[in-house]
Amino acid sequence: MIDPTDQLEKTPPRPRVALAHDWLVGFRGGEQVLDQVILALQTITDHTPHLYTMFDSTRSITPRIDNLERTTSTLNHMPPALRRWLLMRYPNAVESLSRSLQSNHQQHPIDLLISTSSATIKSLRAPAHTKHLCYCHTPARYLYDQANQYTTKGIKGRARGFGLSIFGPSLRKYDTSTANRVDQFIANSTHTQAQIRTHYNRDSIVIHPPVRTDFFTPDPAVERTGDLLLVSALEPYKRVDLAIDAALLANRPLKIVGSGSHEKALLTYAKRAARKHPHAKPITFLGRINDEQLRDQYRRSAAFLFPQTEDFGITAVEAQACACPVVAYHAGGALDTVLENRTGVFFNHPTAESLSDAIFQLSFLNIDPATIRANAERFSEHSFRNAISAQIRSIFDSIAHVVD
Numbered sequence: 481m482i483d484p485t486d487q488l489e490k491t492p493p494r495p496r497v498a499l500a501h502d503w504l505v506g507f508r509g510g511e512q513v514l515d516q517v518i519l520a521l522q523t524i525t526d527h528t529p530h531l532y533t534m535f536d537s538t539r540s541i542t543p544r545i546d547n548l549e550r551t552t553s554t555l556n557h558m559p560p561a562l563r564r565w566l567l568m569r570y571p572n573a574v575e576s577l578s579r580s581l582q583s584n585h586q587q588h589p590i591d592l593l594i595s596t597s598s599a600t601i602k603s604l605r606a607p608a609h610t611k612h613l614c615y616c617h618t619p620a621r622y623l624y625d626q627a628n629q630y631t632t633k634g635i636k637g638r639a640r641g642f643g644l645s646i647f648g649p650s651l652r653k654y655d656t657s658t659a660n661r662v663d664q665f666i667a668n669s670t671h672t673q674a675q676i677r678t679h680y681n682r683d684s685i686v687i688h689p690p691v692r693t694d695f696f697t698p699d700p701a702v703e704r705t706g707d708l709l710l711v712s713a714l715e716p717y718k719r720v721d722l723a724i725d726a727a728l729l730a731n732r733p734l735k736i737v738g739s740g741s742h743e744k745a746l747l748t749y750a751k752r753a754a755r756k757h758p759h760a761k762p763i764t765f766l767g768r769i770n771d772e773q774l775r776d777q778y779r780r781s782a783a784f785l786f787p788q789t790e791d792f793g794i795t796a797v798e799a800q801a802c803a804c805p806v807v808a809y810h811a812g813g814a815l816d817t818v819l820e821n822r823t824g825v826f827f828n829h830p831t832a833e834s835l836s837d838a839i840f841q842l843s844f845l846n847i848d849p850a851t852i853r854a855n856a857e858r859f860s861e862h863s864f865r866n867a868i869s870a871q872i873r874s875i876f877d878s879i880a881h882v883v884d
């Protein structure tokens with residue numbers, strides 16, 4: 481007869497995971513991914529992962545993220561307003577976290593490090609014999625193809641540009657030279673997959689980010705207005721200025737949801753631009769609004785504007801989940817999420833005229849709301865968890881772990 485205690489002793493331990501995330505300062509797409517990774521891990525491992533991050537504002541993010549014990553970098557004691565200006569010290573911050581990870585690993589060994597990164601945390605060095613899986617939102621935009629978007633008018637814009645001209649080369653060298661610390665890259669879109677190949681010379685698989693399609697839903701009882709909608713962080717590379725100019729040209733009201741470092745400049749820009757179109761419909765800045773208010777805007781708006789080159793673009797999918805068609809720039813993640821003439825239209829040139837023409841074109845299309853909604857459902861949280869869980873399990877299988 482087999483002794484049950486012998487059977488228990490032969491049962492392999494459940495795998496242990498550590499998480500890494502660039503910073504915890506608010507809830508956006510990256511934090512949505514992190515939250516769903518944690519949920520997926522609950523079916524794979526029986527311990528709560530430890531989290532390593534460069535900055536932690538200590539504000540509540542999500543209950544699952546808030547529940548994690550975390551280690552912060554040596555930069556975390558600096559004033560929060562300086563975070564964006566400490567770019568040249570990010571490598572040192574990551575190296576300090578690598579040492580902390582190694583020290584903790586000696587006491588509580590881990591089998592897998594999972595980083596979710598759009599900046600520097602993917603450069604974290606995993607302990608020996610520990611795999612590193614990186615979910616890459618993008619190679620750092622400010623170091624590569626969108627560096628010029630961070631150099632804008634005004635003192636802050638010129639300071640950013642000067643800083644990138646001085647420190648950019650050494651930061652790019654660090655970024656590319658540490659890409660080999662990742663064993664497996666996951667890209668959030670085919671656009672990011674191409675960027676990883678170009679800048680890191682590495683292959684990757686694509687798993688699109690999770691979108692809350694169970695929350696963002698259509699409401700047939702809500703009548704759509706003629707308003708255009710843009711939801712975005714108000715940062716230079718988001719091209720909100722392009723949407724403002726196009727809405728004025730098309731003589732369509734535009735509502736802008738979001739905030740950011742470029743907010744004051746955009747408010748001034750919109751006022752000045754409106755003077756050139758005295759009879760145009762209004763441009764309205766709504767600032768930050770809650771999720772229920774955002775869903776209502778998606779349900780009521782005639783079209784969602786997506787004028788930037790985005791790595792993926794969760795807001796464009798949220799809009800489609802509410803059956804709102806999208807007018808998107810023909811580049812980046814929109815090529816994965818928008819079906820031309822079926823869930824929206826593209827414009828081909830980054831000009832107000834091209835975007836305005838596309839808005840006009842959309843008004844003549846008879847797009848089926850059910851088709852828009854069905855397209856968004858491809859990017860549900862459930863689909864993401866299934867895909868990321870399968871990838872994590874395959875890594876554990878490859879290192880001879882038996883995962884239930």
